[in-house]
Amino acid sequence: MTRPSLWWVGRDLRLADNPALSAAAAAGPVIPVAVLDDATVPPGAAAQWRLGQSMHSLDARLRDLGSRLVVRRGDARTTLAGLLADTGAQAIHLCDPHPFFAVPQGLPLVLHPANNLMASGTLATGAGTPYRRFTPFWKSLRARPIAAPLDTAPVPAPADWPAGLDPADWDLGAAMNRGAAVLARHARIGEAAARQRLDAFLADSLSAYGTDRDRPDRPLGTSGLSDALALGEISARSIWHAVLDRGGPGAETFLSELGWRDFARDLMRHSPDMGRQNWNRDWDGFPWQADNPQAEAWRRAQTGIDMVDAGMREMYVTGRMHNRVRMIAASFLTKHLLTDWRVGTRWFDDTLIDWDPASNAMNWQWVAGSGPDAAPYFRVFNPDSQGDRFDPSGRYRAHWLTGPGADAFAEAAPRAWRVDPRRRPPPVVTLAAGRQRALEAYAIARR
Ligand SMILES: Cc1cc2nc3c(=O)[nH]c(=O)nc-3n(C[C@H](O)[C@H](O)[C@H](O)COP(=O)(O)OP(=O)(O)OC[C@H]3O[C@@H](n4cnc5c(N)ncnc54)[C@H](O)[C@@H]3O)c2cc1C
Incomplete structure (x- = not known):
């Protein structure tokens, strides 16, 4: 045999x-x-x-x-x-x-x-160097054919099976303690669930993706596939081809988001320490603060800034956070609280179920200003006006701060945090003062 x-x-x-x-x-x-x-x-x-x-x-x-x-x-x-x-x-x-x-x-x-659209490290500029900006990377990727997905393979069994651990002993959820039961209510697990999610997204949400993708109050506005992609329960190229076949409004914007995922992987292939070091080494002298009590308030969703705390609760309860709110929460930590982006990356490493080292590092550095193609440091998100713009009715914030999400957070959070789910603390920093301090630090670092 x-x-x-x-x-x-x-x-x-x-x-x-x-x-x-x-x-x-x-x-x-x-x-x-x-x-x-x-x-x-x-x-x-x-x-x-x-x-x-x-x-x-x-x-x-x-x-x-x-x-x-x-x-x-x-x-x-x-x-x-x-x-x-x-x-x-x-x-x-x-x-x-x-x-x-x-x-x-x-x-x-x-x-x-x-599980990429294109193997990391294959796309290069005309000069043969890695892309450092997304737009030219994306143009180059979009112009190439993406390989068609393979059919589902058979899995022919061997005559004899080697010994393995009993599934009850895999023990991969142990560190979650009480939080596992809460996470389980929100997660969609496995290949069939990922395919169903994709089909529902294509049928119901792709056409409005261009606008709804920025609306945390519309939870079905995005595909919700990031954890399935991180685990490879679905392939990026099968999503790509399904979206291309469907076409219509929203399709190109969605494809470019998959492009960002490939971009992050490409960057990390060329800069493997992107999760530990400033990608742009000019930032090495920036006066980031190390971990501090305000950062701890940020982790515990106790900053007193509604949009930030809502997002941090969403992540603790579901293992995911809406992309718009990730940007707001990351900006608040690195700018209003002047805290090193690595403090934030570590917390996301610990709490995300869609954790992807390349996407996490690239996005944190993008927000902080030290990354490729980064948002300019002086563009400081105001979490309140972002909330008014992208959660206009306040539904998202209400869910996590005073609604069922608040109870779920109290259930999931460590007892040592003594969460009083509906109590709102005073802001750890006033937004104007935090912004001013960030801009002053930036001005000094630039000199
Ligand atoms: C500070 C910060 C940290 C992040 N950390 C992670 C992480 O650890 N893992 C992760 O998968 N994404 C991360 N992201 C990117 C993004 O927030 C998530 O991919 C997105 O929220 C997932 O939701 P979705 O599947 O509904 O996305 P959709 O809008 O439906 O997008 C489809 C897919 O495109 C990819 N994608 C979308 N946006 C981005 C992006 N900005 N960068 C890279 N890929 C993207 C994802 O694979 C996503 O599943 C981070 C973003 C920020 C601002």
Whole structure:
């Protein structure tokens, strides 16, 4: 009988349009495997929980097909070498997991295209250098054909199964404590749910995406697919082609958002430390403040600024935050509170279920001013006027500050925070004074 291949699921937990699975299945029996180690599991509690949920969903789907997900814990290289020895497998197939983790060396690993529109690092300026601005990157990407998605692959079972952890022992939600039950009410898990979400978005929301995408009070205004994309429950190129086929208003704007995702990955390929260092090193002398009590109030949704606190609560409860509100919350931390963007990135790392190291780092640096194509530092969002503009009836803020969202936040938050969900604290800073302080710091740093 043909020797089996290992399909290392990495961050591509789907059967449709999965180049690694398709290649493994074409070679013979397939053993789907996942490895739990510090390098391959996300650092944050919410992202770990979401990965665990996705693995359970994939395992259930595989079991329906007569297969299963074999999970082992330990250093990836040693664990995979052990699986090769136990199974006699001929190769390990994996979709390029950048930016989530680096591929271990010294294994018979066959690397397949990442879940991107275009492989990171392939687009370059006329001078052969990486793109540093989004618009030319996007023009170049948009002008190229994006590969059509592959069909759903079969998963032929091996004659024998290697031992793996019992699913009850995967333990990926442990750090969430009480918050896991709250998150679970909001999350849509797995490949089928992602496809349903895409179909509903195409039918009901794509045509108004150009305007609704900025409206946190319209929760169905955006696709809500970012966590499914981060886990690879759906492929970016299958979304791309579905949107192109549907066409009409909203389609081009939506495609360009997928382009931002590819841009972030491309930047991180060229600047792997983008999550730790200012992308623009001219910012190294900027007087950011280290972590501080006001930043702690920001984390706890207790700044007294409604739009910021509403967004921070949305993230704590659902593991996601509307993009417009992410920008407002990030701007408030880095400008009104003059706090280092890395303080914010770390909190998002810990609380987002759609955590993506490249998108998170690029967007934080974009807001802070130190990133590629960044918003100019002197453009300081006023959270109140942003709220009036993008949440005109106040529905979004009311939901999180005084409505059911406030109760959900009290349920999810650590007891040590002693959340009194409807109490509004006085502002940690007046908006005018915070803005002024930020502009003065910027003026001094520029000199
Ligand atoms: C400070 C900050 C941190 C962020 N951190 C993350 C993160 O960790 N993970 C993450 O996936 N997104 C991040 N984003 C980008 C964006 O907020 C989310 O992708 C978006 O809110 C997801 O909602 P959606 O799927 O409904 O998006 P839609 O509007 O439906 O967009 C479709 C897809 O395009 C991609 N996309 C959209 N906007 C962006 C963007 N600005 N940058 C990169 N990709 C984008 C996402 O994959 C998204 O799912 C961050 C933005 C900010 C301002």
